[in-house]
Amino acid sequence: MGAMCQTPFTQGDMPRREAPAWRLPSWNDLLAVGHDLALRAGWTGQERTVTWTLSARPSAVRTARRLTAARLSAWQLDAPAATAEQLAGRLVEDALARGAEKITLTLSAEDGLLRCEIHEHGRDHTAAGRISAAVAAHLELLACCWGSAGAAVWFELRLAHD
Template identity: 50%
Template sequence: MLQPQVEQSVVPDQPALRMVSWNGLLAMADGLAVRAGWTRQDRAASWLLSARPSAVPSARRMTAVRLAAWGLQEQAEDVDRLVSELVTDALRHATDKIRLSLWVEEGLLRGEVEDVSTQAAATAAKPRHVTLLGHLVCCWGIAGKVVWFELVTSERDCPHAHPD
């Protein structure tokens, strides 16, 4: 009887098995939940990420999946940049956990990145790319250890925007 032969590609100095981080597992589980329809009616999402470099790509993946589920593909590129920058900024100060929250209602998408570490500073640091925030969103701010932004998702004016 012939036995199937399995060939393994072994690259020197590389582990044979790639370990998935907690953040990566969270992103995979969230993606499966969205695809399975378990979150179909949800217009809000919140994730607790470990304060590790894997938080950035995981946050970007989860954001992209949710925006697609909410029919907001047009905003995906801008929100991807915003989430990436704000989570990266939070990693500079957080010691334990970072919370990313997104919700959409009445033509606005609101995002928040919060340092929920117990040893962190009392307030969030001003984002490094303030001009990026100013160009992509209708408004943003800092409240305690939370940096937030709002992005218009429909043909409406931002209720918080200041006239130029």
């Protein structure tokens, strides 16, 4: 069998690399990175419902915003993206304040509406699904409709017609 390289590679030929100044990413960072890479790898974005599970950490707010923005971009729904990103982040932040242990974020786009649903998982089921007055006022102002059922809070935004 022949050798793969014509000349041997010695340790002296290897470029020196500085030790990376890095930290282990949170699970939410990995979700966001994984989703972003999936979009770059050529997912078509034709599916119109997507769900992610977020761990209950402060990074979940940033992750929810990033995932929402990336998915709406893949669906070519740029008009509601900023509002959806903002509201999804606020709902996740509110769920964390109530002590959610895990959060499920679901986005769907159909029948001229974008729907975002945040489902809280945790020990205290009596607080789940209740939102603060500030978040309710925000939803009232920006969403065409919103509500809660059990441990889920949702909102809908109208999609612009071409």
